[in-house]
Amino acid sequence: TMAVPAQLGVVPLFIVMSKLGWNGELVSVIVPAMVTAFGVFWMTQYIRDALPYELIEAARVDGASMFRTFWSVALPAARPAASMLALFTFVGSWTNFFWPFVVLGAKNPTLPVALQLLQASYFKDYSLVMAGVVVATLPLLILFIVAGRQLVTGIMQGAVKG
Numbered sequence: 371t372m373a374v375p376a377q378l379g380v381v382p383l384f385i386v387m388s389k390l391g392w393n394g395e396l397v398s399v400i401v402p403a404m405v406t407a408f409g410v411f412w413m414t415q416y417i418r419d420a421l422p423y424e425l426i427e428a429a430r431v432d433g434a435s436m437f438r439t440f441w442s443v444a445l446p447a448a449r450p451a452a453s454m455l456a457l458f459t460f461v462g463s464w465t466n467f468f469w470p471f472v473v474l475g476a477k478n479p480t481l482p483v484a485l486q487l488l489q490a491s492y493f494k495d496y497s498l499v500m501a502g503v504v505v506a507t508l509p510l511l512i513l514f515i516v517a518g519r520q521l522v523t524g525i526m527q528g529a530v531k532g
Contacts, residue, residue, distance in 0.1 A: 371407040380472055387473055398473045403463045409455050416451035417444065457517050461510060481506040
């Protein structure tokens, strides 16, 4: 699915959203972006490399259930990669223009679609468009500031050989 362009999946995805009654709703933009092939590949590779099987065996010997092992051992080990994946997913969804434009239309636009709607056919008020770009960029900057600690933790954990 990573090799197939997203534009090829728009028609079947639009049909699914129509049958669910989600056309024009923000949930039709959020749900398809939640799980991607890249995310599954990323987390599988990271957990395979970052979580030794001995830790899972030790948790089982200590009497932890499968859920407790996941919650107490695997989830803390995967936190840096999960935060990076959440950041990549959010930025990709936040800046996505094509799918929200198709499924939402002009009645309930996301910020990239609304920025396009600010531009008239014959006249472009650049001050208005640039103010919209600043408003659209602020949440991304705030997210990078908040997630900065997890980013550094993930980078440092990948840089240290064990």
